[in-house]
Amino acid sequence: MLVNKRIVVVLGAGRSGTSLLMNLASSLGVSVSGDLVGPNETNKKGAFEDTNILKKSRSILRYFNRNGSALSFLPMPDNWLDSQFTKDSREILQAHVESEMRRSHFWGFKEPVTAKLLPLWKRIFKDLDVHPLYLVSLRRPSEVAESFKKAYGVPAEISSLIWISRYTDAILNAGSELYIYDYDDWFSKTDQTIERLAGDLDVPLSPVDKSQCRAIIDGSLRTAVANDDSDREAADLYKAIQLYANSEITLEELIDFASRSREYLSRYDFLQFSVDSLGKKADDLFQKLSVERKRNGELRRLNRDVALKQSDPFLYIRRKRKVSFSEGWGVVAGVASFKAREDVFRESIESVKDQFDHIYVYLNGYGEVPEFLKSSKFSVFLSEDFVDLSANGKIFSLSDVGSCYFFTLDDDILYPPDYVSVMVDTLRKYNDNVGVSVHASILPEYPEWYYERYAMYPFQKELNSDRFVNLIGSGTFAFHTDRLKVTSEDFFPDVMVDLRFSILAKQQGMPLVCVARPEYWLKALVQGEGLYQDFLFKKTIHTEQVIAHAPWGFSIYSDIVLNSVGETFEHKDDYLLSAELYDQEFIKGVREGFVPENWLETKLYRSKVEEREFAKQPMAKYKLVKRELAKYKKNEEKLKKIQRSRVYRLSLYIAKAIKNPFWDAFRLPLNVIRLVVRK
Incomplete structure (x- = not known):
């Protein structure tokens, strides 16, 4: 009222x-x-x-x-x-x-x-x-x-x-x-x-x-x-x-x-009767036409979808994608997997899922959602509903997430229980103005090949302090979405996510940091070189991209670091820099005007150049395979010779006589084998 x-x-x-x-x-x-x-x-x-x-x-x-x-x-x-x-x-x-x-x-x-x-x-x-x-x-x-x-x-x-x-x-x-x-x-x-x-x-x-x-x-x-x-x-x-x-x-x-x-x-x-009668007939006809139009519209839409899916898969995804995000999610991850890795992926995701508020999962070739992903913790997308994005699936949802810490994961890495806390603490150390990764490397200033490196920091190796880098591995990458603005338009189906993230960070003036950690803090669940051998022997868009976005050198990145996070270490002496695990050599180079050793031509770089030149030779791929096979046969013959030796049999006998036979029966002969192989 x-x-x-x-x-x-x-x-x-x-x-x-x-x-x-x-x-x-x-x-x-x-x-x-x-x-x-x-x-x-x-x-x-x-x-x-x-x-x-x-x-x-x-x-x-x-x-x-x-x-x-x-x-x-x-x-x-x-x-x-x-x-x-x-x-x-x-x-x-x-x-x-x-x-x-x-x-x-x-x-x-x-x-x-x-x-x-x-x-x-x-x-x-x-x-x-x-x-x-x-x-x-x-x-x-x-x-x-x-x-x-x-x-x-x-x-x-x-x-x-x-x-x-x-x-x-x-x-x-x-x-x-x-x-x-x-x-x-x-x-x-x-x-x-x-x-x-x-x-x-x-x-x-x-x-x-x-x-x-x-x-x-x-x-x-x-x-x-x-x-x-x-x-x-x-x-x-x-x-x-x-x-x-x-x-x-x-x-x-x-x-x-x-x-x-x-x-x-x-x-x-009389017009009223005619209008009402015609109106009813018109309504019936309109309903029939609506059904027919809907059917024809769905058919046309399906044909357009198929054509767009083939010509521009990322544009097709952007139009079709519907991703939900809650403002309460502070730490979010994206990961992609393919069917052959299902068992490995289960082990990987189980190791890290409880550390995130939500995880976006893109499954290539799975056909259906596995049982271990049927939880409110996950938003799962199938390639059958979109396209096969390979590793790019890990950034499928990135355009639609709000303000949060975003992690990109791999499906074949075993993550430690303190993974997220360490990564977020490192981001906060730099006031969220950097991107952090456990696997990273340093590209030459003007590379001629994507796999040329001045330095590499594999995720299973120990790193005693943070390192400023210019190329990250996307399987161990984290950043804050308010600092690095990323949309699906920034990624291409044929380009590795690692390189695209690194290019975007460079364009937006965001430093990249490889995180300090002990050895085997992260562990690989699958051994092998992956796509490396394939890319070694064929021209790829990665090399074109890395050349197009040069220079990658220290002079560029020292400015990026100073402008973005210089205030975080501006008044710290060598003792504090060391205690807080900063990249002392890089910071010293910035302060005193010299280039750190890991940003200069190194033995690793020269070996990569030799590999590149070797790949240009006639029959290079055949020679490489033959060389690797010969190395494998040589090691196999060494192992058989050791197993036939009296020293090996003696070590087994000694192991049985000591207090802990189960462990030493394995350890002692293994150490003997290592000793002989090294000699």
């Missing part, structure tokens, strides 16, 4: 001055919605129509086939108020009115079809316990017809029927006192009509208010003027309303006259 609230409802036919009347009422203190229909060619000062009420009113007429000029004069169908659509619309309109009136004690609205829908509105007013003040804008029917024709091209015959319908609806549906304002009076009796409006609204009228109202009444906007009312029925109703406005007839007499005008409209009732 809205206590002590007043509401103004402006009624009248379209093009009869309802916008002007609502504008003047607003100027005198009646609040209107903040969302109004703006000015346009047919109403240059604005229609002053509430957008929400307009849309819902028109949807009701459309639902009952009363929309459009040719149909809007027809009466509403029987029992239209009992329709579920009307009931739902009533709830929406009532909630909107209640919301508006809570903001103001005196509120109003205007919409030309309101008169037709007044039975619905009266129920709303009753529920809200408000008593509306009906202001009616009256204009000569011939002028309205002329204005309709100019604005919308509606024939005069239809305009007259609409005019009669709007005013008979207003008179018969309101059932209470109407305050009539003749459109002509605004221009011929301006001050007197403004004063009457203020009196009807029961608001004070100051000289400033009157001056503002005069400014609103613009005679130049009155372009349709006509005196010949050829439609006698409309002309007679117009005169009757004028008589009521001048208090020459009572409201009951006006209602009687409007009832006769309603009978005049009843001659068009």
Whole structure:
């Protein structure tokens, strides 16, 4: 219930001055919605129509086939108020009115079809316990017809029927006192009509208010003027309303006259039956067409998806991907796997899953989600629903995650229990302005081949302090999403994720740090060189990318480090740098102006160059395989020789005699083998 609230409802036919009347009422203190229909060619000062009420009113007429000029004069169908659509619309309109009136004690609205829908509105007013003040804008029917024709091209015959319908609806549906304002009076009796409006609204009228109202009444906007009312029925109703406005007839007499005008409209009732019948047939036909269109649309969409999937898989994914993210997830990971690694992946993910708030998993070739991933901890995506992304699947969700620490994992690494805590602590040590990795390396300043390296820091090897690097391994990478901005558009299907992350970090001025750790802090679950041998003997896009984004040298990265994290070690001496595991040599090089040894040409770099040159030789791949096979056979022969030796058999015998035979029976002969092999 809205206590002590007043509401103004402006009624009248379209093009009869309802916008002007609502504008003047607003100027005198009646609040209107903040969302109004703006000015346009047919109403240059604005229609002053509430957008929400307009849309819902028109949807009701459309639902009952009363929309459009040719149909809007027809009466509403029987029992239209009992329709579920009307009931739902009533709830929406009532909630909107209640919301508006809570903001103001005196509120109003205007919409030309309101008169037709007044039975619905009266129920709303009753529920809200408000008593509306009906202001009616009256204009000569011939002028309205002329204005309709100019604005919308509606024939005069239809305009007259609409005019009669709007005013008979207003008179018969309101059932209470109407305050009539003749459109002509605004221009011929301006001050007197403004004063009457203020009196009807029961608001004070100051000289400033009157001056503002005069400014609103613009005679130049009155372009349709006509005196010949050829439609006698409309002309007679117009005169009757004028008589009521001048208090020459009572409201009951006006209602009687409007009832006769309603009978005049009843001659068009046959149209109502035809419209309702055609409407039902049209609805049935529309439903059939909708089903057919939906089927055809799905087929076209499927064909487009197939074509896009083949031509641009990443664009296809961006359009189809739906990834959820919760603001409460502070530490998130992304990982990709392929079917042949399922058992290894299970062991890997079990080692680390409890350290994350959520993990996004992209499965290539799995076909279905394995049991060990059926948990709220995981968001799982199958390549069968998208495309096979290989390792790029680990960044599948990265475009859609919010502010968090993001880790990229591999499916063949065993992670330690303190993995996430150590990585996050290292990020915080540098104020989250770096990316950190356990596996990393340093590219030459101007590499000619992707696998050229000045230094390498494999994840299973010990590292006694942090190292600034320029290339990370994405299986052990972490960063904060507020610092490194990454989208799926930044990655290419044929480029390793390691290189793309490193290029993005360089472009965004973010240093890369290889984390200090003990030996075998992380462990490989699968041994082997992976793609290295393949890339050694063929030209790849990786080499093109690494050359295109050169230089990679110390001079570039020293500036990046200083600009991003220089303040974290600016006032630290050598003791603190060592104690806090900073890259002392790099920082010393920055301070004293020399290049650290690991950023210069090294033995490792020269060996990589030799491999590159070897790969260019004829039959290089055959020679390499032959060399590796010969090495394997030589070691195998050594092992067999040792196992036949007296020393080996003696070591087994000694092992049985000592206190812990199970362990030493294995350890002693193994040490003997190692000793002989080294010799």
